[in-house]
Amino acid sequence: xxxxxxxxxxxxxxxxxxxxxxxxxxxxxxxxxxxxxxxxxxxxxxxxxxxxxxxxxxxxxxxxxxxxxxxxxxxxxxxxxxxxxxxxxxxxxxxxxxxxxxxxxxxxxxxxxxxxxxxxxxxxxxxxxxxxxxxxxxxxxxxxxxxxxxxxxxxxxxxxxxxxxxxxxxxxxxxxxxxxxxxxxxxxxxxxxxxxxxxxxxxxxxxxxxxxxxxxxxxxxxxxxxxxxxxxxxxxxxxxxxxxxxxxxxxxxxxxxxxxxxxxxxxxxxxxxxxxxxxxxxxxxxxxxxxxxxxxxxxxxxxxxxxxxxxxxxxxxxxxxxxxxxxxxxxxxxxxxxxxxxxxxxxxxxxxxxxxxxxxxxxxxxxxxxxxxxxxxxxxxxxxxxxxxxxxxxxxxxxxxxxxxxxxxxxxxxxxxxxxxxxxxxxxxxxxxxxxxxxxxxxxxxxxxxxxxxxxxxxxxxxxxxxxxxxxxxxxxxxxxxxxxxxxxxxxxxxxxxxxxxxxxxxxxxxxxxxxxxxxxxxxxxxxxxxx
Numbered sequence: 001x002x003x004x005x006x007x008x009x010x011x012x013x014x015x016x017x018x019x020x021x022x023x024x025x026x027x028x029x030x031x032x033x034x035x036x037x038x039x040x041x042x043x044x045x046x047x048x049x050x051x052x053x054x055x056x057x058x059x060x061x062x063x064x065x066x067x068x069x070x071x072x073x074x075x076x077x078x079x080x081x082x083x084x085x086x087x088x089x090x091x092x093x094x095x096x097x098x099x100x101x102x103x104x105x106x107x108x109x110x111x112x113x114x115x116x117x118x119x120x121x122x123x124x125x126x127x128x129x130x131x132x133x134x135x136x137x138x139x140x141x142x143x144x145x146x147x148x149x150x151x152x153x154x155x156x157x158x159x160x161x162x163x164x165x166x167x168x169x170x171x172x173x174x175x176x177x178x179x180x181x182x183x184x185x186x187x188x189x190x191x192x193x194x195x196x197x198x199x200x201x202x203x204x205x206x207x208x209x210x211x212x213x214x215x216x217x218x219x220x221x222x223x224x225x226x227x228x229x230x231x232x233x234x235x236x237x238x239x240x241x242x243x244x245x246x247x248x249x250x251x252x253x254x255x256x257x258x259x260x261x262x263x264x265x266x267x268x269x270x271x272x273x274x275x276x277x278x279x280x281x282x283x284x285x286x287x288x289x290x291x292x293x294x295x296x297x298x299x300x301x302x303x304x305x306x307x308x309x310x311x312x313x314x315x316x317x318x319x320x321x322x323x324x325x326x327x328x329x330x331x332x333x334x335x336x337x338x339x340x341x342x343x344x345x346x347x348x349x350x351x352x353x354x355x356x357x358x359x360x361x362x363x364x365x366x367x368x369x370x371x372x373x374x375x376x377x378x379x380x381x382x383x384x385x386x387x388x389x390x391x392x393x394x395x396x397x398x399x400x401x402x403x404x405x406x407x408x409x410x411x412x413x414x415x416x417x418x419x420x421x422x423x424x425x426x427x428x429x430x431x432x433x434x435x436x437x438x439x440x441x442x443x444x445x446x447x448x449x450x451x452x453x454x455x456x457x458x459x460x461x462x463x464x465x466x467x468x469x470x471x472x473x474x475x476x477x478x479x480x481x482x483x484x485x486x487x488x489x490x491x492x493x494x495x496x497x498x499x500x501x502x503x504x505x506x507x508x509x510x511x512x513x514x515x516x517x518x519x520x521x522x523x524x525x526x527x528x529x530x531x532x
Contacts, residue, residue, distance in 0.1 A: 057145040061185040064151050068104045072151040079193045082112035090119035093332045096230040096295055100326035101186045106313050107326045113309040114328035115194045122229040124158055125191055126201040128291035129183025129233035134176045136206025137416040139392040141177040152192045158199035167343040168219055169391040172414045177204040183233045205290040210276055217297030222340040232295040234288020236260045240322030245285045252320045259284050260325045268305045272296040303333030354386050355528045362397055362426040362449045369427055370441045385419050393418035396452040397425040406447050407433040412483055450529035457521035466522055468496050475503050477518040482507035486525055
């Protein structure tokens with residue numbers, strides 16, 4: 001790569017930075033204009049009003065017709081055959097399961113074997129699955145909807161349980177994590193077939209450290225009871241060039257099973273840290289390692305693990321060129337009474353020192369990008385990260401030159417620690433705001449940096465509760481959504497009705513769509529900048 005200095009960020013640097021950000025799975029938002037990627041991106045959630053009056057916010061599974069049959073009768077028949085063919089006996093006191101999450105033709109039989117061991121009826125089912133599409137770091141996402149829908153009907157969510165989770169910073173509502181994530185959705189028809197009248201808690205887990213895993217397990221353990229079934233959704237070793245994992249080329253079936261059983265040894269011992277360490281040491285491509293580790297951290301040491309069934313797609317197809325493994329595990333025991341973990345108070349606000357560190361982080365990020373042509377880590381910048389800065393928060397980075405906007409991009413929903421949001425969006429604002437040419441190196445010292453740290457979006461019961469100039473807003477209706485930041489309406493001179501009319505149009509809806517049947521989220525921003 002050409003390392004010669006120049007006034008303008010060279011094209012290769014710009015491209016390499018964009019590739020780095022794309023690989024990080026970043027959703028980029030432009031100030032006042034919604035997301036740069038997919039400004040009118042459709043949501044799979046929809047609103048409907050039943051005859052009794054209350055509004056349902058329904059998230060429809062996107063898997064019907066591909067991962068399993070879309071026709072309810074065909075789906076029931078297929079699942080019924082899975083359970084009929086499952087040669088297993090009920091296991092007393094099953095409180096948790098590990099289930100695979102491939103298409104039913106591959107893993108449905110294995111999953112049914114585990115579910116058939118469950119003899120009890122549960123009032124609540126918690127399903128924890130990994131995120132395959134939306135990148136999240138040190139956090140888990142729960143949806144703010146009332147129901148999940150599959151061809152077998154609608155499942156009510158345990159919204160009270162979910163609201164308790166959302167009081168903890170590591171649990172956030174990141175809608176994009178749920179819309180097309182199969183790891184949770186694939187389990188739903190199977191559970192519907194086996195369990196009746198339960199409430200669902202769907203959780204999508206991001207990339208989490210062992211510390212975050214342990215804390216999430218502690219929080220969940222404090223909220224569940226003997227009426228709860230917990231499911232960790234995971235496939236096991238993904239072998240072959242399709243998955244860029246080919247650690248061996250001989251005795252493939254035997255070697256794959258050896259890897260899988262090595263992981264199961266730690267599962268059987270309920271050893272979350274050992275399991276995560278094994279995955280790291282071997283490189284075993286177990287996609288749901290975080291959900292499994294969270295489950296293991298929740299279980300009492302007296303719990304017994306039962307390996308109900310083991311299968312591989314290679315065995316099913318007769319071709320191990322590319323193969324995915326499926327384990328069905330049932331855990332028998334009791335949920336030990338645990339004190340409910342209380343959210344910490346008084347330590348979530350940014351101090352003046354935190355704000356200065358974040359501004360320094362943004363400034364040094366720009367300098368580092370020009371000098372090293374890659375996205376930095378905090379250790380590269382010499383900035384200390386406080387606990388508050390490490391919590392998942394959404395942030396915008398605004399660049400101004402001579403009091404004029406030079407770039408502004410950020411996140412609306414929390415999806416990574418705050419310090420990473422600042423690093424990411426400092427680069428985005430400098431090089432990815434399509435309204436402006438990429439920032440030049442000789443401009444770096446002339447721009448002033450302003451940060452807007454957002455609160456998580458919260459629902460409001462009526463658009464009349466939105467405060468112009470204070471609240472940013474998100475509208476959702478008929479599977480469509482759009483967003484405005486708090487400063488948009490004052491800058492345009494709009495009142496509330498004008499703002500909502502423009503917001504409806506931006507979402508691809510009729511101008512007056514906001515007046516009925518729509519739901520709204522609001523958020524606020526803590527805005528601070530460099531001293532001039």
